Amino acid sequence: MASHVTAVFLAFFFVFSGSVAAIENFDYYYFVLMWPGSYCKQSSAGCCLPKTGKPELDFFVKGLFPYSTDGTALIDCNKSPFYTNEISDLESELLKYWPNIKCPSSEGKYLWRNTWNAYGVCSGLSEHDYFNKALELREKIDLLSIFNKNGIVSTDYADYSLANVKKAILGGIGASAAIRCSKNQWDESQVYEIYLCVDKDAKTIIDCPVLPVSNCDPRVVFGSFTYDMLKNVTSLTANPIRMRAMNSM
Structure with missing residues (x-):
């Protein structure tokens, strides 16, 4: 009996101590937002309406990721289980924005x-706080409004200067961001993910100690996202030629 108790204690100790060490070693979060219009256009698979209904026509949360200052992600720190009932009060917002x-x-x-x-599990937050903090950050940043106020409107018929997109984000939130792009079906560089850095309090936007390397072209597309796109179709290839208005942004 004593040996069994000792074994259980040691297992708990190593899991717990590993988790504490990981939490102590992380220095900031990457808060990542994804533009769903780009997700829908990056392959012929398109995108589908969730079984739970229509999401918002806005940036989606991709995650709140703990990182160390050398640019290393902290993952799989422990085996803390996921319980849906812990975030039941957040579910309606998660279905809209995540x-x-x-x-x-x-x-x-x-x-x-x-x-x-x-x-x-590496964030140092409870399950509820982890998802709640991410949703609060999305609302606080309101990136789509920042884009619109700076004339960066989601459309399939214009492109924008990457430098001006970054400038709009810096002016809107007071900190630099990294932009990752994907290719749409017309082989255009499209805004896909926005990386912002957040302090360990999970609420304060900071300048990133390390920014992910951008893979975007000097000019980028910020394509449309509509409910009509949310179905399992390949019809996006039916209109391979488009006339684009020249944009000085």
């Missing part, structure tokens, strides 16, 4: 579980 639009249609819960199991 949905799964991958085809075929599904729910978002497995996406939240995977993010928690990989990164949330």
Whole structure:
């Protein structure tokens, strides 16, 4: 009996101490927002309406990721389980701003579980606080409003200077951001993910100690995102030639 108790204690000790060490070693968060219009256009698979209904036509939360100052992500720190009932009061907001639009249609819960199991467990936050803080950051930043106020409107018929997109973000939130792009079906560089850095309090936007390397072209597309796109279709290839208005942004 004593040996069994000792074994259980040692297992708990190593898991707990490993988690504490990981939490102590992380220095900031990457808060990552994803533009769903770019997700829909980066492959012929398109995107699908979630089984839980329509999300918002806005940037989606991709995650709140703990990082160290050498640019290393902290993942899989412990085996703290994911419980859906812990975030039941947040579910309506998560379905709007943290949905799964991958085809075929599904729910978002497995996406939240995977993010928690990989990164949330390293955040030093409870499960509820982890998702709540991410939602609060999205609302506080309101990146789509910042874009619109600076004339960066989601459309398939214009492109924008990457430098001006970065300038708009800096002016809107007071800190630099990294922009990652993907290619749409017309081989254009499109705004896909925005990386912002957040202090360990999970609420204060800071300048990034390390910025991810941008893979964007000097001019980028900020394509449309509409509910009509949320279905499992390949019809996006039906209009391969477009006339684009010249944009000086």
